[in-house]
Amino acid sequence: xxxxxxxxxxxxxxxxxxxxxxxxxxxxxxxxxxxxxxxxxxxxxxxxxxxxxxxxxxxxxxxxxxxxxxxxxxxxxxxxxxxxxxxxxxxxxxxxxxxxxxxxxxxxxxxxxxxxxxxxxxxxxxxxxxxxxxxxxxxxxxxxxxxxxxxxxxxxxxxxxxxxxxxxxxxxxxxxxxxxxxxxxxxxxxxxxxxxxxxxxxxxxxxxx
Amino acid sequence: xxxxxxxxxxxxxxxxxxxxxxxxxxxxxxxxxxxxxxxxxxxxxxxxxxxxxxxxxxxxxxxxxxxxxxxxxxxxxxxxxxxxxxxxxxxxxxxxxxxxxxxxxxxxxxxxxxxxxxxxxxxxxxxxxxxxxxxxxxxxxxxxxxxxxxxxxxxxxxxxxxxxxxxxxxxxxxxxxxxxxxxxxxxxxxxxxxxxxxxxxxxxxxxxx
DNA sequence: CCAATATATGAAGGATCATTCAGATTGAGG
DNA sequence: CCTCAATCTGAATGATCCTTCATATATTGG
Numbered sequence: 520x521x522x523x524x525x526x527x528x529x530x531x532x533x534x535x536x537x538x539x540x541x542x543x544x545x546x547x548x549x550x551x552x553x554x555x556x557x558x559x560x561x562x563x564x565x566x567x568x569x570x571x572x573x574x575x576x577x578x579x580x581x582x583x584x585x586x587x588x589x590x591x592x593x594x595x596x597x598x599x600x601x602x603x604x605x606x607x608x609x610x611x612x613x614x615x616x617x618x619x620x621x622x623x624x625x626x627x628x629x630x631x632x633x634x635x636x637x638x639x640x641x642x643x644x645x646x647x648x649x650x651x652x653x654x655x656x657x658x659x660x661x662x663x664x665x666x667x668x669x670x671x672x673x674x675x676x677x678x679x680x681x682x683x684x685x686x687x688x689x690x691x692x693x694x695x696x697x698x699x700x701x702x703x704x705x706x707x708x709x710x711x712x713x714x715x716x717x718x719x720x721x722x723x724x725x726x727x728x
Numbered sequence: 729x730x731x732x733x734x735x736x737x738x739x740x741x742x743x744x745x746x747x748x749x750x751x752x753x754x755x756x757x758x759x760x761x762x763x764x765x766x767x768x769x770x771x772x773x774x775x776x777x778x779x780x781x782x783x784x785x786x787x788x789x790x791x792x793x794x795x796x797x798x799x800x801x802x803x804x805x806x807x808x809x810x811x812x813x814x815x816x817x818x819x820x821x822x823x824x825x826x827x828x829x830x831x832x833x834x835x836x837x838x839x840x841x842x843x844x845x846x847x848x849x850x851x852x853x854x855x856x857x858x859x860x861x862x863x864x865x866x867x868x869x870x871x872x873x874x875x876x877x878x879x880x881x882x883x884x885x886x887x888x889x890x891x892x893x894x895x896x897x898x899x900x901x902x903x904x905x906x907x908x909x910x911x912x913x914x915x916x917x918x919x920x921x922x923x924x925x926x927x928x929x930x931x932x933x934x935x936x937x
Numbered sequence: 938c939c940a941a942t943a944t945a946t947g948a949a950g951g952a953t954c955a956t957t958c959a960g961a962t963t964g965a966g967g
Numbered sequence: 968c969c970t971c972a973a974t975c976t977g978a979a980t981g982a983t984c985c986t987t988c989a990t991a992t993a994t995t996g997g
Contacts, residue, residue, distance in 0.1 A: 535944095537994095538945095540790065561992095563983080563984065564985060564986080565984075573946090575946085575985085578920075580945080585985075585986095624827050654910060681917050685912075686921075686923040689906045690927065693906030695902070695907060701863060701898070712938075714892070718931040719927075721930040722926065722927040722930055726926075743973095744974095746971070747966080747975095772955085784956080784977070785956090787977075793956075794955070914957060
């Protein structure tokens with residue numbers, strides 16, 4: 520990420536003292552909670568501040584406006600997810616296709632599921648902001664990581680690796696989001712996750728050339 | 729759909745004269761335009777009315793509030809998409825798996841793409857409303873339609889048709905949304921669509937039992 | 938212990954919006 | 968042509984919200 524956020528979305532200043540870091544963290548956490556408890560349309564600077572136990576003014580010392588807060592929150596979150604997936608990919612260079620797929624699906628799914636409340640909250644917040652740059656940067660990192668992994672497979676070579684890879688990512692990302700939004704029962708979610716691996720694997724097998 | 733919208737989201741009254749129908753249509757269309765031109769956070773009753781060429785009061789004669797308007801808009805749209813997919817499924821009862829998958833993916837994809845502006849606008853509007861019932865009803869219709877189609881295949885029988893079907897739908901719906909949101913270049917979109925068919929087909933082949 | 942700097946406060950300004958309603962206008966049916 | 972119901976109007980109301988800034992408190996480095 521760190522794709523130089525649009526100037527108008529940059530934080531105002533970074534916390535330097537310890538208490539300030541605590542404050543900013545509290546603000547982030549409060550944002551998630553308000554988002555979940557009240558919904559996007561009731562995500563209010565006052566409400567967030569109140570929940571974070573600080574005053575509104577404090578928030579405005581770090582973020583020039585609400586959008587910047589949401590932007591930073593998403594950036595933070597996507598960074599973590601991206602790190603996780605990148606690590607998983609790197610660890611499976613040279614593995615079999617089956618292992619790669621399983622690792623990729625699991626890494627992404629788990630990263631999203633681990634704090635499913637945050638995931639859900641952010642899926643909802645996204646609408647409010649111009650996050651094209653964020654998505655772009657995230658997609659770029661993912662693309663690089665998985666392409667490199669796939670290319671390292673000893674048992675497969677793909678005619679159009681760019682397309683295969685783009686498809687794979689769209690399918691995985693999209694499916695996870697769909698499952699989240701439909702709020703399916705836990706066991707069904709787990710089943711679909713496993714089926715998704717199967718599906719991706721059979722796709723890759725069919726795409727070898 | 730017609731899943732009895734939550735009472736508080738029901739329209740206030742239906743247009744009976746011709747001019748009223750025109751008005752309501754204009755309001756719907758204006759809503760989409762405002763959504764696209766200004767974004768969700770600037771979707772204002774006044775703005776919608778202005779763009780529709782009517783007064784604010786008029787809109788409130790048909791919808792008790794903004795949410796009801798968005799709800800109705802989504803209902804309308806999902807109804808059309810559902811109809812299309814149902815028809816496609818019905819037409820392919822007894823076909824080969826390959827034909828079924830191709831038909832399903834094409835029907836859904838085209839329904840979403842045909843007026844991609846509307847699709848994009850509604851993906852954005854969804855956040856603002858309690859549309860769980862809507863999604864549920866839509867999912868139910870789709871599930872019934874595709875399950876019936878798959879079950880009619882002469883060349884395949886699935887161990888767990890419920891799971892296979894749920895996976896298929898989550899993957900297709902999710903992927904389409906992801907492609908829309910990333911706003912990939914047209915040719916890439918077409919490529920992914922075709923790859924999605926391939927992928928679903930190889931999944932179904934692998935799931936036969 | 939004392940600047941200098943970082944951090945926190947929250948009432949108030951200014952703006953936007955959703956929603957109402959009393960009254961005007963238009964169409965339908967007799 | 969006339970009446971009643973349907974439809975439309977848009978200024979006014981009341982509420983909510985974002986953002987600022989003058990002031991107060993806390994921390995750090997010297």
